[in-house]
Amino acid sequence: MASQEIETLAAALSRLPGLGPRSARRAVLWLVKRRENALGQIIEALQAVQDRLVECDVCGNVDTQNPCGICADPRRDVKSLCVVEDVSDLWALDRAKLFTGRYHVLGGRLSALDGVRPDDLSIGALLDRVADRSPAEGAGAVEEVVLAMNATLEGQTTAHYLAERLEEFPVRITQLAHGLPVGGELDYLDEGTLAQALRARRPVG
Numbered sequence: 001m002a003s004q005e006i007e008t009l010a011a012a013l014s015r016l017p018g019l020g021p022r023s024a025r026r027a028v029l030w031l032v033k034r035r036e037n038a039l040g041q042i043i044e045a046l047q048a049v050q051d052r053l054v055e056c057d058v059c060g061n062v063d064t065q066n067p068c069g070i071c072a073d074p075r076r077d078v079k080s081l082c083v084v085e086d087v088s089d090l091w092a093l094d095r096a097k098l099f100t101g102r103y104h105v106l107g108g109r110l111s112a113l114d115g116v117r118p119d120d121l122s123i124g125a126l127l128d129r130v131a132d133r134s135p136a137e138g139a140g141a142v143e144e145v146v147l148a149m150n151a152t153l154e155g156q157t158t159a160h161y162l163a164e165r166l167e168e169f170p171v172r173i174t175q176l177a178h179g180l181p182v183g184g185e186l187d188y189l190d191e192g193t194l195a196q197a198l199r200a201r202r203p204v205g
């Protein structure tokens with residue numbers, strides 16, 4: 001029977017994506033064995049995340065500043081807006097260093113199964129940005145909206161829904177090329193594949 005401290009930490013870690021109770025216990029054991037060296041670093045890094053990271057009011061990115069570094073960067077092109085499901089997708093695309101515009105994080109995908117409806121996602125704020133009702137973009141700023149949803153059924157359903165909602169605006173709507181593997185999540189793709197999908201993006205419809 002492990003101590004209460006170990007049980008508590010293992011239970012907390014087992015909630016992380018990809019970690020079940022078994023690997024959580026293994027991680028705890030690893031940490032206990034290295035508490036002189038590795039543990040301090042991890043505690044410091046976690047504390048910094050807790051203290052300094054905030055969600056960007058404009059795009060939903062997570063950064064140490066609000067608006068985030070991307071939204072605040074005057075070199076980023078305000079004409080192009082890339083819509084992603086999650087912050088991890090934004091980071092993956094930005095690592096590929098091909099897209100020079102700005103982003104919009106939906107905060108998930110439409111899902112009948114999980115009961116995620118349009119109102120649960122950051123769609124109103126997206127429409128506001130495209131329609132110039134948001135102070136973040138200048139008048140008539142957005143000319144292209146890139147729908148960079150995952151190549152999953154729910155991702156594509158979300159993209160179709162967004163394309164319909166965006167139809168009333170005078171913007172070009174494109175989506176990532178389908179070099180993406182079916183069921184592929186952006187986060188797991190290598191940067192070359194992502195860059196290729198972005199370069200070969202095509203109009204929706």
Ligand SMILES: [Zn+2]
Binds near residue numbers: 068069071072
């Ligand atoms: Zn931002």
